[in-house]
Amino acid sequence: MQVGVRREQRAGERRVAATPETVLQLRALGLDVAVESNAGAGAGYADAAFAAAGASIVPELIAESLDVLLHVRPLEPETAAGLRPGTVSIGFASPASELPGVRALAAAGVTSFALELVPRISRAQSMDALSSQSLVSGYRAVLEAALRYPRFFPLYMTAAGTIPPARVLVLGAGVAGLQAIGTAKRLGARVSANDIRAASADEVASMGGTFIHLDLDTRTADPSAEGSGGYARELGEDRAKRQRALLAPHVAAADVLITTAAIPGRAAPLLVTTEMVAGMRAGSVVVDLAAESGGNVEGVIAGRDLQIPVDGGSVTLVGLQDAASAMPSDASRLFAKNVANLLALMTADGKVVPDFDDEVVAASCLTHGGSVRHAATAEALEAFK
Amino acid sequence: MQVGVRREQRAGERRVAATPETVLQLRALGLDVAVESNAGAGAGYADAAFAAAGASIVPELIAESLDVLLHVRPLEPETAAGLRPGTVSIGFASPASELPGVRALAAAGVTSFALELVPRISRAQSMDALSSQSLVSGYRAVLEAALRYPRFFPLYMTAAGTIPPARVLVLGAGVAGLQAIGTAKRLGARVSANDIRAASADEVASMGGTFIHLDLDTRTADPSAEGSGGYARELGEDRAKRQRALLAPHVAAADVLITTAAIPGRAAPLLVTTEMVAGMRAGSVVVDLAAESGGNVEGVIAGRDLQIPVDGGSVTLVGLQDAASAMPSDASRLFAKNVANLLALMTADGKVVPDFDDEVVAASCLTHGGSVRHAATAEALEAFK
Incomplete structure (x- = not known):
């Protein structure tokens, strides 16, 4: 044949x-x-x-x-x-x-x-293949972020002073997210992560990341957020709003934000508003791996780098496209x-x-x-x- | 004042x-x-x-x-x-x-x-400042290489098979070279390195690299290659030719080559000929950190990516420019x-x-x-x- x-x-x-x-x-x-x-x-x-x-x-x-x-x-x-x-x-x-x-x-x-x-x-x-290609795009997302970030990822103690490690926040801890956590950790960053699936806390820890627990509805995690096949389910709009409110201080504290949240067959959930990005420090980098399916970050455009004005400069918002195809x-x-x-x-x-x-x-x-x-x-x- | x-x-x-x-x-x-x-x-x-x-x-x-x-x-x-x-x-x-x-x-x-x-x-x-800026450019050189390399740096054992780690060769083990070795190692590559200064073997090992000993003139290393201030001195043309001949098989075996050899106040030494690049596998990446001072790699152009035709494809030759300024x-x-x-x-x-x-x-x-x-x-x- x-x-x-x-x-x-x-x-x-x-x-x-x-x-x-x-x-x-x-x-x-x-x-x-x-x-x-x-x-x-x-x-x-x-x-x-x-x-x-x-x-x-x-x-x-x-x-x-x-x-x-x-x-x-x-x-x-x-x-x-x-x-x-x-x-x-x-x-x-x-x-x-x-x-x-x-x-x-x-x-x-x-x-x-x-x-x-x-x-x-x-x-x-x-x-x-969704998993195998997510492995590539999660790794790739970190390289793309590191290349645009105007500072080091690792801690350096030099004769001219100490450079603190970059703080990387990963939202969505599926295959791509876990791979991003592992790669950022390899490069020496301090990594934290969140996923609405409670089960992912252990996986995040196993990759070297710190899991951020969000108290979405008075419980620390919601087993109903896990849909079929281990993928996340969509949250109701009330809980999604509360999720964003709880994430905001973590986003503001991050130097690098990588978003990877996808729901099979649906538009990507909006996790990060423009207001949240505007709360980040100048020079910070946001890489949205979900840009092709609508984006986790408000205003993201697939295939484009946008400069979002913030106090004292701007934040680079990257709509990552064809991430797997780039390797x-x-x-x-x-x-x-x-x-x-x-x-x-x-x-x-x-x-x-x-x-x-x-x-x-x-x-x-x-x-x-x-x-x-x-x-x-x-x-x-x-x-x- | x-x-x-x-x-x-x-x-x-x-x-x-x-x-x-x-x-x-x-x-x-x-x-x-x-x-x-x-x-x-x-x-x-x-x-x-x-x-x-x-x-x-x-x-x-x-x-x-x-x-x-x-x-x-x-x-x-x-x-x-x-x-x-x-x-x-x-x-x-x-x-x-x-x-x-x-x-x-x-x-x-x-x-x-x-x-x-x-x-x-x-x-x-x-x-x-030469050292502090070399720290930046050595780190940066690895990111630039990883971004252009069509494969992973780290080893992956996946359900769809095992991906071997990238083999990275670093030539010149000053501050930039050592930093490149350390960063490539962090990212999971298998790293080897050479420098004409015998003293650098221990430093290469301390960053996780394997030192390649070249038998340049029947001794394993030449203390006379070390000039003032710990920088390398220029080799005579005979020994430089022999150096290239001995390096050729190591270059051919590398997936990623990063060259960082500089001699203060002089043009960068030619370490890698076009013929040596042509012996590399398709998809390999060469980053020349010395491009601005003439280059360690024949034909390199500062600020440009060149595609060097090889069997079955091409090798990307990157003339890295303003590497420190990029971070x-x-x-x-x-x-x-x-x-x-x-x-x-x-x-x-x-x-x-x-x-x-x-x-x-x-x-x-x-x-x-x-x-x-x-x-x-x-x-x-x-x-x-």
Whole structure:
């Protein structure tokens, strides 16, 4: 069977859905692999390396000849429309926001797997691309902050005096947040963090951060804030307001603020108002990793650095965009492995045959046989019509 | 007496030669301080903060009313020419390369102190701006490299496989090099380093790096490579060639190369040829901290990123410029402290009276009473005429 690896089309996207290493893995499963020429160029994987691993390099993938299409970013509706019925596609699909693409996949009869839907169970960890890419973006967020911060992160005791360590505050302690905590800590900063999920306190501590307990409703933490799959749930507006009020002094005390709060399929929660940013010291840096989904920080613009005037200077507000794609070699390495592992789960004897009795296969499937299998997306699509 | 703090003129220079903290220190010595408005704006020190520390804020410094002028970058000849005879100036002077400025300082009868000339003895450590600024640029070089490197620095063991740590090679183990070693190590990289001074092996090890011993002339190290003040001396061309040949395999094995080799008053030594860079893997990053003084890497251009074609892609060659100025708050904090400490050394009872019997004062003085006191510079100036 023919597996195609796409050269990504979206501007700024440097990742690729396969690497020479995963081509070897797929070949060992008995699959043929065609890689669009230069598909890996942006990530540092040359055509020659793919060819050496046994892939054929093609100028353009021929949709009619593909059994499986591997991709990073959601397929455009016109690409989805060109696929043969029964083609298996694996990649990100952004089912909550890319409804025209979902509809096109369903209409074309594609059996599409959305990596966002991979369940957060231990057996599926090796296929969890949201986690693997968050690992990259959490690390990256700290580098981007450190580069813009006009001071050191670590403590220095020098002959010309002592430089205190930077105080870094991380909001949202999912994979990206924990990684940001760990990286800032490595660099020598003093790190504190908050997450509305009470369970994250231990994880924050294990990465070297100090957990900030907010008394949101007279209890120290609210187990109901944890939604399915370990992700956070949305707070009611009253509690969200109280959350911001309680966070304000911590934000004001921070030199560097990194926000990573996301709710799957929803706009990012507003955690930090412009007023809160205005309370920070001049020279402070705010990096909003949720900028692409609306932002945790009021007024943030994805892909832009804004200077927010404060007493005596300004605060730099960074709307981080394509954070994982900015470290394309390792991001692709992990992503490609996630994709190959999911594909391996549905491949036997050189044939790709999704078994919907497997809970990982069943949960990850977005469209199949002409319909949308993922209930929430099907509902959204109904409403969208 | 009136001390003036200059708003730096050079494009890209964001540092300032005083901070509110050092204004307090100078005021305590009985000195008046005038700060040019917005002198600290680029470094995050607002006029209001200087005023609160007791400085007067002036639109422009009046040369005739100054007893002392504090600056970061070498004074332009026309600025030097405008100073009153007997004015004391303290800042960088680049005596080896800014000869017209030196001549103008001498002609104007300025008593100028060049921070490059502060002797490397323990009593003068708190005035050593070359060291304090190298601390900043060494740290900065690693951030700049990490941001451009398409992979992680640290080792990661993830559900989707293990990511090996980046291999970082640092050439030149002075203050900047040691700081780069320490910072790369903090970030989780595997770090090795070389310096032609045998004494640096222990320092490299103390920062967590592995010292690479090069057998330059059948002995493992050459004590003659250490010049005065702990700086490296220039190698003969034969030994320099042999050094490059011995370094080549280490360069080829590195993912990230940071070069920091400088020889005071001379062009930076060529350590890495284009051929050596071409032997590196695609995606590797080279940061040359010596780019402004000619570069350790062949073909480097200060202030530019170059893509050097290699097998399967390219290597990014970064000519780092104004590295210390890119972290202006802490760089200024240390620099201002160095300047204030040197000024304090020659101030008694509210009067600035350089005592040339003090070895630090004597060694740091570049021009005085109409002549050039620093012998090597005086010779160069003779030759330059």
